[in-house]
Amino acid sequence: MVLRAMAVADNRFDRENVAEEIEALGRSERDAVRSQIRRIIEHFLKLAYSPAQQPRFDWMASIAEARSTLGDKISPTLRRDAETMLPKLYEDGRDRAELGLRSHAADRLPAECPYTIEEILRRGWYPEPPGEKP
Numbered sequence: 001m002v003l004r005a006m007a008v009a010d011n012r013f014d015r016e017n018v019a020e021e022i023e024a025l026g027r028s029e030r031d032a033v034r035s036q037i038r039r040i041i042e043h044f045l046k047l048a049y050s051p052a053q054q055p056r057f058d059w060m061a062s063i064a065e066a067r068s069t070l071g072d073k074i075s076p077t078l079r080r081d082a083e084t085m086l087p088k089l090y091e092d093g094r095d096r097a098e099l100g101l102r103s104h105a106a107d108r109l110p111a112e113c114p115y116t117i118e119e120i121l122r123r124g125w126y127p128e129p130p131g132e133k134p
Helices: 015-049 057-071 076-100 119-122
Strands: none
Touching: 015 057, 015 076, 015 119, 057 119, 076 119
């Protein structure tokens, strides 16, 4: 890290503590991005696989809110991390969706992520139930 590599004689601030704070902030932002992607995946699955008519708009509102938060936080580096972690993030989101779905609907959830990062981030895009493509 650049701060740690600065000349030792430059003691205007504690480089180690500043570097640790920056690294912690980076981890926090990464974790926030991952959390919002899990939330979007969970609600995508509920929208696509739940037979319930309600709370569809609540799920859509949650997705819109999560996308807004992602728009504030995502960077090229965090996007690459999300793409790399997508299988694990999907697994976590799927687990959460299963808890909220009836067992017959939960049994139909795909084993692998059917969504791309582009779809997850795209404002106004929501999944269609299987077999109901426009």
